Amino acid sequence: RLLFGTSGDGGARPLDLPVEAHSAAAERRFELQGHRFEAAPEQLRQPRLVRVGLIQNKIPLATDAPVTEQVTALHERIKEIVEVAEMCGVNVICFQEAWTMPFAFCTRERLPWTEFAESAEDGPTTRFCQKLAKQHNLVVVSPILERDAAHGETLWNTAVVISNSGSVLGKSRKNHIPRVGDFNESTYYMEGDRGHPVFETQYGKIAVNICFGRHHPLNWLMYSLNGAEIIFNPSATIGKLSESLWPIEARDAAIANHCFTCAINRVGTEVYPNPFTSGDGEPAHHDLGYFYGSSYVAAPNGSRTPGLSRTHDGLLVAEMDLNLCRQVSDKWNFKMTGRYKMYAEELAAFVQPNFVPSVIRE
């Protein structure tokens, strides 16, 4: 009860999903979980029930398979999970970070990994997701490695948001890039330059805080100040590095920002052809470590769903009444009491070369 916050004003409860969805998931060998978050009835607003789907998965092929085969296998795997999401009435679905490729940035090699980069606007994966979105009538959040041909072939870590109409709504770029352990991502791409866009969909206002941005409370905050009711956090992170932080960060962000957050991590170990070192004194090796899955949804009242498995592909379906966001905000008032003008000034002072910390000495 205390662990998952089911006390007080409503935690996650089980959500019944169709028998055929459970059978299909079992047949296709992935875990299926259903949960729901309720809100109090209001007089002027109807409940705004949205079903969100989180997908976590292993890479189906070895990392030395031809690029096109790897991408195609991933498309196929996702397609068969999304079909089950539709059976479960999912309205918005999000895949894991850089979902069309192994998380190969640990290698610091260019080819073949940069060949996985695609145009966000009309690459093969975006076209694939447009079909999915239209066919299954759901909004798709598709985090990919983006190649921006119009801006000097720059690579970005980008989430493409596709409306359930099939049209590309826009994209959101990873704002904070790690330089930690094997996450040598700053070798490949830079900090996002698109600020904190929020996408107004038929199913609520959504935003995407990609991976390392989870550690930056200001990143969550700005999406929320722009109106996000659901913030997705597609990630790729390993047990040794972050597993004890995982249950804390996205959940704290849901609390602090009066919104729903959806933390998604990939699963399994990905083995690379060439050995590489990790800056930790250990011998060269062929893998980055174990991606521990454990995807979950947290609600503005601090409650959360259980996590998906540490070891299996999975689809987590969470029904949420988006009215809960404003209800919790009206109760706790973190934005009203946020004093953002003071912080804007203090942060502006902090970044000046002549900043003097406020320190009192005896």
Next chain:
Amino acid sequence: RLLFGTSGDGGARPLDLPVEAHSAAAERRFELQGHRFEAAPEQLRQPRLVRVGLIQNKIPLATDAPVTEQVTALHERIKEIVEVAEMCGVNVICFQEAWTMPFAFCTRERLPWTEFAESAEDGPTTRFCQKLAKQHNLVVVSPILERDAAHGETLWNTAVVISNSGSVLGKSRKNHIPRVGDFNESTYYMEGDRGHPVFETQYGKIAVNICFGRHHPLNWLMYSLNGAEIIFNPSATIGKLSESLWPIEARDAAIANHCFTCAINRVGTEVYPNPFTSGDGEPAHHDLGYFYGSSYVAAPNGSRTPGLSRTHDGLLVAEMDLNLCRQVSDKWNFKMTGRYKMYAEELAAFVQPNFVPSVIRE
């Protein structure tokens, strides 16, 4: 292991405390816990071991006892716990929020509660703490209700920081004031006007984020950007309102800011002479709810100590190597990757009357 983050680079381990301290604690009827956090050895810096003490306690007398008797009883209770803290080698000690009084703001009555307010500089409680600090050679963080006679008799929720030399280092005021449930504190005092001071003591740089500021990630951040290595969060909060948030927030702040955080809550139920309502449709009643204790310390690597009891007075002693803060910062680099200039600009835009959220529509 996953719950308290003892995996990876070092979690809290048991700290042996003297037998006489355990006996004295048992005799004086409070719980005593000891924990320690280690850091890796460095070449240029010696370990900077600091022992911090967190005290949580019930009010010893009924709320209708004469003001002076209540204050004196609290002074005596704290004194007998601080004596044990000295036996445990504590260097810095922090008491709970508004520790010299019942948390009476739920009543919305003035007298006698405003009579508990004192001068931060030379009130009886500050003088009492100066003696304690000098006698036991420890830094004292003393959160009180402050009466600021020099500024129109204004009341503030203030923490006074007293050096182990016995001199008053300065004070820090509560920056975010709740308007939630029975926490009608904005009836009594306003948001702090002293920014985010950090106190450089013989035992490291410390700061005080009082109670409701725990919900505001920017408040933690600014103390950290001013150099705080340990941030205390003296609180008064009840089970029905916040218990499922309690393990998340201060711990996330330790992670996000590469520092130690110390969350302190009072214990027990405080009963008031006159009935009051709570804005929740329930009948008038005489108490605010159950203060659930559960004080704990979180480390920059995301690990934490167990909590003190939900029901008993307690002293938690945590030995920490402050070198861990910079070690974790150098590993994760949240400040280096923080992009504070961007956020200063975005927050400055947000507070303008003509702010237009960044929303993308189909």
